[in-house]
Amino acid sequence: MSDAPLGINSTVSASHRDAAPPRPLWQVIFVRPETLTFVLLVLAIFAGGQLSPYFLDIRYILDSFTLTAELSLLALILTLVIIAGEIDLSPASAMALSACLFAYAMSFDWPMWICVFIGIGSGLIMGAINAALIIGLQLPSIIVTIGTLTLYRGLAQVIAGDKSIRVPEWYIGIDKVQILGLPAPDLIFIIAAIALAFVLGMTVWGRQIYQTGTNETAAIYAGIRTRRIKTVLFLATGVTASIAGMIFISRLGSVRYDLGLGGELQMVLMAMLGGTYIFGGRGTILGTFLAALLLSVISTGMTTANLLPATQLCVLGVLLVLSIIATNFIYSRTQR
């Protein structure tokens, strides 16, 4: 009896240990980062209402959201990439390069379909380069996308120089187009959010993204093709970047190589603020959706309050650090 191996004793005591009681339903539903994002959004709108009565007008919020719709679109797909356990810092640069190529093609008066083909194709190629380096050659996505961030933006500068490329008059003004009472960029963002939320939450493929990010080794043993999933995500990021670039050009009317410069900060901020877990496996499209709205309200509010762009930059930086601390805290308190 006394010389029974230690291992047996410990298994016995482990089987006697009670399982942790399940968390109450209200906690499962409400104690999560998205709640915090939602509360902040409501607070931000009320605070904005104190600055200017326009803030309580849904029209005003929708119109000002067109200013950040492109980066928000990228943040949605970035959310999936982060949930899958990778990161991509290059989409803002990819957007600039693809937009420059698209505008360049248009300046030759080529048929529209060729221009679109060039735009989307370049996005796809840039996504494929990232995927080849990260998934094909197994290099860490952090450093790879820092490299391609510099490379894509640099190539945009080579193509466009320091001049801005104008696009034809008829192409300008997507943010003035109203569909179903919504500005077109907003509508595109909402449709993309619903579609991605469906894919992520309701399909097998979406659940596999979560599993890939939670424990890639286990996911591979469970028969999930994690490499294929990640490849598709990076390709999708490239294509989304080119679409975002097209919307951006239409809104601005011209494009320079510094289109969306520093946009990686805002994209990552939206994902983090929406409660996406930086180490992968957790996060929702709803969170990023709310965070994108929140960031739009905050930016507009800061501009209304006459804060300098530099101060706004500081606020965004602090917000990024705070949001990731808060998200990690909430996730460490709820089950692992």
Next chain:
Amino acid sequence: MIGSLLRRREAGILLMIVLFCVFVGIMRPRFLTLDQFRIILLLIPLIMIGAMGQMLVIIARHVDLSIGSIQGLAAMLTALMFKFHPEIPWGFGFVVAIGVGLGLGVINGVLVTAFNLPAIIVTLGTLSLYRGLTFIVSNAKQIDRQFVPAALKAMSQDSPTYAVPWIIVIALAVAVATYWFANRTLVGRQIYAMGSNPIAAPLRGIRVNAVTILVFAISGALAGLSGIMYASRWGFVNPSNTGTGFEFQVIAAVVIGGVSINGGVGSVPGVVLGVFLMGCVSAALPLLGIPGTSQAAIYGAVIVIALLIDRSVRMRANAALSSARGRE
């Protein structure tokens, strides 16, 4: 075994430099003159100093994206001191710049360790924070040449005797000090140990958090030093230009210099050669008639190429290791 691999790595960078110089020299013979060599030497001190800090950070398996903004903020605060308190001796500027950089670096390190956050996100946040602060303290105005002390500017002035300017001496001194720190001190070796195996490091009694904060502090302090040297080299400090994109130049130089992005591998001689290669490329562009706008693309391409080299070296090392084991 590993030592010979490393030596081969540095020899590879040296070979790249020689090939590049011969190639450019054939196209444009002017590239191989002493004058051109001086131009290269004057291009590299800032990158060299930033690269020494970044090397330690990457060896410890982190990355510091905020060094460009630290350079800007440190340079701006120092220049403001020169402008509004000209009575303070200019040498004190070094204390201010390094002190500011040290403080900002410690903030990065504490955020990374205290909350267990990935360095890339933290330093992406502080990159904007520090840049924004630079605009705020300077009121978005440039500090012009007349406010930067003449003695400071003289440190990087051309001299007809081909004497080596001070900023190059400082950069080399920093490299030598980093070499000593990384190879001859306990903490230096602990940085390598942390990067090679983050799980084993605390079990060996390494105070991982303290060492991590130290690494970011060194990176910040050196970025601060590069800030005052920017003021010396260019004679002005501009809130939007000073240090913007510096982090990418430095990361490019560090990874082409053979520091492995998987941590634990990298040497000062390799990084010095990497910095020198970047200097040669920058100096060759105008001679070859390539417009300055392509600089950023080249830095990006260098990072990607360096990653590919890093991977093939690692694969070869792994293959050599497993075949050695097979023979036993």
